[in-house]
Amino acid sequence: MTTLLEVRHATTGYGTIQVLWDVNVTIPEGVTVGLLGANGSGKSTLLRAVMGLLPLWSGEVLFDGETINHWDPSRRVRSSIAYMSEKGVIAALSVEDNLRVGGTGLAAREVKAAIARTWDDFPILRERRRSPAGSLSGGQRKTLALAKALIRQPRLLVMDEPSAGLSPILVHEMVETLRRVRDQYFVTLLLAEQNSTVLDVAQQIVVLAGGRKGFDGPLDEFRSRTDVAAQFFGLSAPPDVPSNERPAND
Amino acid sequence: MSPPPDVGAERLLEVRDVTRVFASLIAVANVSLDVVAGSATGLVGPNGSGKTTLINVISGVYRPSGGTVRLRGRDVTGTASHRLCRLGLNRTFQIPHPLGDLTVADNIAVVRPRRGATPRFDADPLEFVGLAAAAPVLASRLTSGEQKLLDLARALASGPDVLLVDELGAGLSARELEHVASLLVRLKDAGLGLLVVEHLMDFLEQIVDDVLVMDAGAEIFRGTLRGAVSDPRVIDVYLGGAP
Amino acid sequence: MQLFEYAIVNGVLFGLFYGFIGIGLNLLFGVMRLVNLAHGDLVVFGGYLGYSLAVDAHINSLWAIPLSIPAALVFGFLVYHATVPRLRRAVDTETASLIVFFGISQVLEALMTMIYGANQVTLPSPGGPVSLFGQDYPASVVISAALSVPALALLYLYLYRTRIGLATRAVMADEDEAVASGVRVRRVAVWAFMIGVAFATTAGTLTAFMLGGINPTTGSGLTITAFTVIIIGSLGNPLGTVVGGLLVGLASSLSLTQAYATEWTAVVPYVLLLVVVLVRPSGLFGATVRRA
């Protein structure tokens, strides 16, 4: 299995506030990785760093073995790393325009084909193609966000809380959709979640707590170790590290 | 809400049938609860279940679309935040809201203390939370954990009876959580009434007497925390089926 | 009744022109939150270009419209790179841009005075009166309004029928999400800036017609008119600008027909602006309410 994405010693934060402390994550091609952690554990921050939306204070992001630290977000997106943010859609634009924004930089013909494919894969979107994305229901928005991220058939799809705000039934549907998408689009998924249901889709689990990496291993092992599960639910402490150190380069 | 821990304990906050609607979304639907002096109530629920909205309505950030809020028997529905603060209700924020351009000391100094009533808790707030050494530092230079403590200290500086604690624990390490939990317990012991929004169950367990579980804006359970984690409905919506 | 009809048609003609003046400004604000106080001066610069063509080169001043576009694009490109990246990094982009563009407006006024002198200049009328609905209107006004329509249509086509236009709308609606979708914001911004400047200069020749003439200080008044129009129609909403322009044009024109109101004509746009921002702070077509 080749390594698709590798995060080495990622350290970053906002302003003077450090959020991530030396996080290492390796994602092999074809393996769905679930990034779990409570609110504020640094999941979104790690994903933003992977996408180049937040510069690293130190550390490295490698894609296909090549460092991409100096790539801006659009270059990363165009180089097969798609991103589905928690918001995921541009509310003021129509469904179809959202998909076309997702296809920015592709040839017009490819976008057309990709949108046609989307209508087949997600018929609900076709029905609402002219509606502004802001008028969609929560589940439809997530579907649109996913479809938008898939437009350019990425190799890696980075997802921030695909289940956030969805009711339990819709969460199950989302899990099914993710499974389908993974197989149909041959895409590697990296998803950040705090809803354990979504774990079902993952093969490897990485737990973040307090901006540091905790557990990192196969799903089965995660399931079998109650302490790890507890770590995620915050029912007991994650392995502790002093948290009052300042950013090294401040 | 649920029976108060001591018969005759002072009812500080009474929330009745509060509803808040955003455009077409019902964020909070007919929620009622009481906060009693010297007790802590936990408010739990999955993301987007309306916990923070409820806190925002109670603390005067939003006006409720329906229902009433009473503070020590006085109707304070829709009262502006700064008045509630002076009447003895304060809060912390899920994302800390430090006054970043001000020093830590000024963050406390800016608070208008309550007039009249004797505060239930009158220790130096910075010393209480352990930020005394940081007094001359700009608040924006604090770590996010420290900023959360500063939020707490600033809320305490107004001498509240009722303290709304919005996810103070999120993002803290175990040791930090322990420290924060002990602070909240001490506040409760001092006679404050706490309403604590939190995801972290064992953190809550150290503090609260009972919990109210919300989903999609509505109450789905009330009772003890142990009762909540074994309630099938709660497990279903909150943990989504559990691992 | 005849007078009323005249005022309505006249108001629409002027309204279209106001929309044209405002729209470039709104594009800049919508995409980058830049408050371009030099907009009116760019308009006047375009007007002087038309004047040069008419007086020095003896060709129709309307040629200034196509001829100024490449110059405006180059100018926009240069000014963008000199200022915008720094402005975007500022703590408060709106305020910082306001000051920088005030400085640029001073520079432009100085250059125009040096090149063209301080006197008012007028352009030769493009022809005799034009009859519309049975009444005669000055050809310069009718032609200016008529040229505003395709210009506005072109911007509409840019925004709604091109790929970069889609990206521009995405950035205007939600910059973060646009970035996350792979939109190159810088490229979008450069083009928006250059097109905004080009819209200003192309409106210039028409301004000399509409206002009877231009001088180097005409620009600051135009900037204020343009801001009034775009705030009424909502900042960041190009189509709202057209409606804002029509409203201002109609209200001003109608107030001139009322005996007691003629001396208050100049106040009409400002009153309109105040009413709109106080009653509906986001403007008539704004999605997000901006309150303190």
Next chain:
Amino acid sequence: MAHRPYRITTGLAALVLALGGLATLSAGSADAASAHAKAGTITVGTLYASTGAYATSSMPEYAGLQFWAKQVDSHGGMYVAPLRRKEKVKIVAYNDQSDPATATSLYDQLISQNHVNVLVADFGSVLTAPAITIAKDQKQLLFDVTGSGTSFFTSGSNPYVVLTSLPVSAVWPKPVAKLLIQLKTKRVAILYCQNDFDQAQATAIQGFLKAAGITPVYFQGVPTTQSDYSTLVQSIKATNPDAVLELGYPNNDIAFLNELKATGTHFKFVLTPFLGQLPSLFTQDVGAPAVNYTYTYAVPPTLVINHVNIGLGLTAFVRQFAPGKPSTVNFLDVAGYNAGLAVQAAFAHATSMSQLGIRAGITAVNGKLQTLEGTFKVDNTGEQLGELLPVAQAVPHGKGFALKIVYPATPAQVKMVNAKAKYPAPTK
């Protein structure tokens, strides 16, 4: 609370530095002043506007004044009575860029730093207003060229201001009213701009007409910044007037005439004030055919006055001021020159070199001075009463137009073609 005393210290240091800068600045201007105020010269301080709203009018006035100084110096200077000898004239001038606040400071600069002998104001009421105050405050004689604001001359006797050109706007339009009465017009429409100059004229004409039993059918003010006259013209047309008076600044007059031209609107009688002052600007911006039959005030150089007892007659002035290009000379050039003549007369009859002594020179020649603008006569507030302002009409002349005096009949000393008013105006 944090303590940052170092800020004050550095702040004060910067303030001291800035004051030091001021000192350097003043040293620089002191140099300039001493360069100008050499012994054996009379210094005349003035302002001009090379940019901004008043540049069009200010620059020709300044050119006229400079021409006067050159003329005087080419004759070995002007006679200064108290010194009993001729002195060279030096003009010290600053650019106020049409900004009254800057003008205030610069007038002060002329007095306090350059110690000029007399002040000559910049063009128009707005830029003259600050000079009036300073002249009163600092008891400095001010020669006001064209600033005829109603408030300048009403506050009792003020010996420090002398208006050298044009009567104040409240008496100026009397001939217009008389002509309208003579032509038996009944329905008069008056559209004026809301500024001191135009408002005063409009009110004066309205008063004269009402006294003759004529109530204007249209009497409206518009902002001076008005540029869209289309709806206004339609409104006026709706009143079916016999005569239309548009009282504005040059830009307003031009915009109004252009609107008539563009819509092919024809009125029997149209008057605009600035056509007479700036005929070449109107030729350029409106075009001769559209200007034809428009009425205006006749001023030099249209009004040719050669019977003078100081300086050049009009014909000679035009020839020498712009050799070979007489058509470029306008009224404001004449007015600037005329201000110089007033200065010259004042010094020639001054009783002492004090400001009041110089003012006494004006009193000595008051009513006796014949210049290329006519009889120079001021009252004790400094208001100009003497100069003529007949009404003229533009009539076709070759490719262009000529201005012919239509009312009142020209006085003897004026060499000017009289004509009968063409009323109603023929359609063009």
Next chain:
Amino acid sequence: MPEDDATPADAPPPPTPHDAAGADRTGRAAPSGRIWGLRAREGRWVRRVVPVVATPVLLFFAPHVYNNLAFLTTMVVYVVLAEGVNLLYGFTGYLPFGYVGFFGAGAYGASLAVVDWHVTGLVALVIGGLTAAIIGLVVSPLLRLSGAYFALATLAASQVLYYVVANEPWTYGESGMSLPEVFGATETYVIALVIMALALAVTVAVRDSRFGLSLRAIRSDPVSAAMAGIDVVRARTAAWFISAALAGLAGAIWAIMTAAFYAENPFDLTISVYAIVFALFGGVRTVLGPVIGTVVLYSLYQYIGISNPQYFELVYGLLIVGLALFLPGGLGSLVTGSAARWRRRRTRPVTGALDGAAPGGGTP
């Protein structure tokens, strides 16, 4: 969606760690103990009194250096305006483009009091200040707006006021205002200096008072400020009134100095723009920043205006562009910025609060 469970990623984007523009916003630790031979208590006294007294005194002697009182008085008037902008923009974050409206209101209030009611000069000044404050009350609903909307709405309001004054006969709108001599030129200058001292004192008071602290809290985070018991609307409105009254006083003394003017003069929009540029150039949220900004730029304005009028606007425009781009914090940031950098190297606040080792005192 209401702000449930947002991750830090959704927080307003703070400046990146190495953002130069944000440098002066961080790291303001208080040096303690003796500084430059002054103990903290003395230092505080010096900080409060010296700017208020020393600045007018220094300027009082300026006529001995450069005896152009009209220039100096106008400059002092601009200092007052720049301090007023400082109060509004620096302390509350509102950029008042139409600030000139208050200036004009003060000018006309004072002038009409002199002309129609024949009051004495000092009473006229007070009336000027009050007129502006009343106008401030009338337009206070504009405080609901923010950013560019606020800036441009105030501009519109000032224009409406201008046209009212220019059109109405009772304001002598068309004939222009003409005042008898109220104060002599030197007297006028001294009074202007007193008004400036007042403006400086107000700024110092606001900076150091609980009210000023409240304003800074509001600017930093209105929601937190409200939870600290601050009446956000009232505090903002109070700052607005104070600022309006200062501009009114400035307008009044300007009117008395100018004596003859038209409505377009005191309502000239460039007055607002210059006051804002001067304040920002010197640095807002300091006391002396606006003073230095005004003295330097207005002197330069006069100097270039006299020596190189043809290049004046060009040079001035380029200067403003350069400053706004390369020195966004104003001249003051040269001083405070370097101090902040210096302090940041030295201070590393480690509170230990979260180590759980020493949970501080304070028994409930």
